[in-house]
Amino acid sequence: MTTCDDCRLPTEAKQAHDGDETRTLCKPCATLVDSDRSIYVSPLEHDDLELILAWRSNPKVYRHFRLQDGPLDWDEHVAWFESRGPDRHDFVIHYDGRRVGVVSIDGENEVGIYLGDFSAHSHGVATMALNWLCNRFNERTPLTAEIHEQNGASKQLFTRCGFQQESIDNEWLQYVYDP
Template structure:
């Protein structure tokens, strides 16, 4: 089995790939970097936990999380990381050699994404990263996203990436992406 040196997932053979370098990087990762080779994803690792904890403890980020209303403790954060299901996918988003955000697909096929580095907001990084995830994990389709009704940036993000409103409650909108 060959794994992508960027995202760490198994490479699906694509006979049209001729460049030896591309054979070590999956086509969705090649596509992600096509217009900007400074954007890529990598598997979330223990060394990333400190910055992820800082981001997730920022009320500007967690205010729209369904299951978090306060900053996390280091203990809670490490316990979550160590107890993740094997069918969950968590990726660090890198831009210009910096870690700038996280994108994940849970075992329930629900995607989450946030950019902890506010300096990259508006650069199209979330859009390109979400499109990458939908292409790379298309075998997990349909993919869902729950978005707080007041999180207009996320609503626009998911709609622009082909997610369609599937259900809604007083506070939450559920979007569905089908390949």
């Protein structure tokens, strides 16, 4: 089995030509590249942790996280990264040559997304990244997401990407993607 050059997950190869370069891409990554060459994803790596810590320590980002109510601690952040299970996948979203956010799926098929670089908002980046994740992990459906009831942008994003609100747990809305 071949590995996709972007998401680095196993795939049946699809060749994509980018100028003089030929790359091996999975179908969802090839679709993402075909639709907008300025957006792609790559696996979260140790070198990304400092930037991710800065984003996740911003109250404008973490105010919508269920399990975080303040800035993160570096050692706990690294411990989380190193203890992730094999069914959890976190991807850095790249837009116009810079890292702008994260899209992820955990071992229980719960997905999440945030853009830490606010200049990437309102450009369709989150929609394309979430659609990519749903296509890449389609075999794991149903996918779920928890969204704070006051997070209107995320409610719109997940609905636009095919998720439907299924239930409510206090202030948290449960969304399901099951095409």
